[in-house]
Amino acid sequence: MEKLKDKFKRKLAENNYKLTKQREMILETILTKENWHFTAEELFSAVREKDKDIGMATIYRTLELMQNLNIVHVLDFNDDSRKYEIYLEETHHHHLICKNCGKLIEFSDQDINYFESELEEKYGFEITEHKLRFYGYCDKCKK
Structure with a gap:
């Protein structure tokens, strides 16, 4: 958590921004929840538990x-809400998405990295990013 907090502080300073009390509280709230995929409204509710004075506009900004x-990255899962997640450069992962309840499960697989390398070699194409999502039903919803 401290590593990500330091990264945020450094990036703010490099871009002439300050680490305000509100920004720090928002970052800490995000970092305390492991693998959290959240909407702005969910983040707002979680931060309001710590500080009743924070406004929705501060969350959005x-x-x-x-x-x-x-x-953070915005996740577009073709539904009506924008979800966010903390961006960790060291870990590339993918998502399983339940079509019924919207549950998100992260996974990582070395076979996909191998497949990506094969595609680059076979087609002479340099892949700079990819997003892989599988849609289906979680254990709870398929019963």
Whole structure:
């Protein structure tokens, strides 16, 4: 957690921003929940438990700033809400998405990395990023 907090502080300073009390509280809230995929509204509710004075506009502005600094990523799962997750450069992962309840499960697989390398070699194509999502039903919903 401290490593990510330091990374955020450094990126803010490099871009002439300050680590305000509100930004720090928002980051800490995100970091305390492991593998959290959240909407702005969910983040707002979690932060409000610590500080009743924080406003929704502060949440939106901070999320936009964090996205611009590659601290969080927006996840587009073709539903009506924007979800966010903390961006960890060291870990590339994919998602399983339940079509019924919306549950998100992260997974990582070395076979996919091997497949990506084969595609690059076979087609002479340099892949710079990929997003893999599988849609189906979680254990609870398939029963």
